[in-house]
Amino acid sequence: MMKKVSAVLFFVFLALGAFTSNAQVFELTPTYGYQFGSKLNYGSNYLKVNDSGFFGLTAGFEARRDYMIEVTYYNMGTDLLIRDRILSPNESKLADLNVDWFMVGGTRYFTNGNIKPFIGGQLGLSIYSPKNENRDIVNRSLDSATYFSFGFKGGVVIMLTESIGLNFQGNLLFPVEWGGVYVGIGTGGPSTGVSAGSTIIMGGFSGGLVFRFGA
Numbered sequence: 001m002m003k004k005v006s007a008v009l010f011f012v013f014l015a016l017g018a019f020t021s022n023a024q025v026f027e028l029t030p031t032y033g034y035q036f037g038s039k040l041n042y043g044s045n046y047l048k049v050n051d052s053g054f055f056g057l058t059a060g061f062e063a064r065r066d067y068m069i070e071v072t073y074y075n076m077g078t079d080l081l082i083r084d085r086i087l088s089p090n091e092s093k094l095a096d097l098n099v100d101w102f103m104v105g106g107t108r109y110f111t112n113g114n115i116k117p118f119i120g121g122q123l124g125l126s127i128y129s130p131k132n133e134n135r136d137i138v139n140r141s142l143d144s145a146t147y148f149s150f151g152f153k154g155g156v157v158i159m160l161t162e163s164i165g166l167n168f169q170g171n172l173l174f175p176v177e178w179g180g181v182y183v184g185i186g187t188g189g190p191s192t193g194v195s196a197g198s199t200i201i202m203g204g205f206s207g208g209l210v211f212r213f214g215a
Contacts, residue, residue, distance in 0.1 A: 025062035033206025052078035095130040165210035
């Protein structure tokens, strides 16, 4: 937990440093929403990241009028499911799964009024950390994995005052070559390893508050 807090504070301070050096408008946006999972097929079997709630924090500064440079942290706690014709013919929970995204990107606003539609893009890393593995399926702990990721977002900000607003957005996140885990049968019983890579898509929607400083 402390590592996550430290990482979030690092991104906030990074954005604050950029804001101070550029003397521009600064925005801080905490959000909460619902993230759809995704499925990775291997043959007639699959691994699946279940749908779950997620929270995020975005800090950004105005590089120029209507253009924001941002750093974002997302976190999602969910289940990693499996269906395997040998190990688990019916869909079963393989492990708890924590997913962290650390992203850098930009947002383009399309108006300076109180209602501000926007689109944006992001690049960064996603970290997949399984725990509490189902020992009926795997005989050891599954390793965490880090992948290059990119994403897109779009939505609207409704400013209630000059410094406080509401954020509503949808997002698409692409962890590149997220291979999950490989589950198979070895001489000593069920074993785990690395599966073939694949790019999956995880989409969701969220709402939050916008705190705007220096406007």
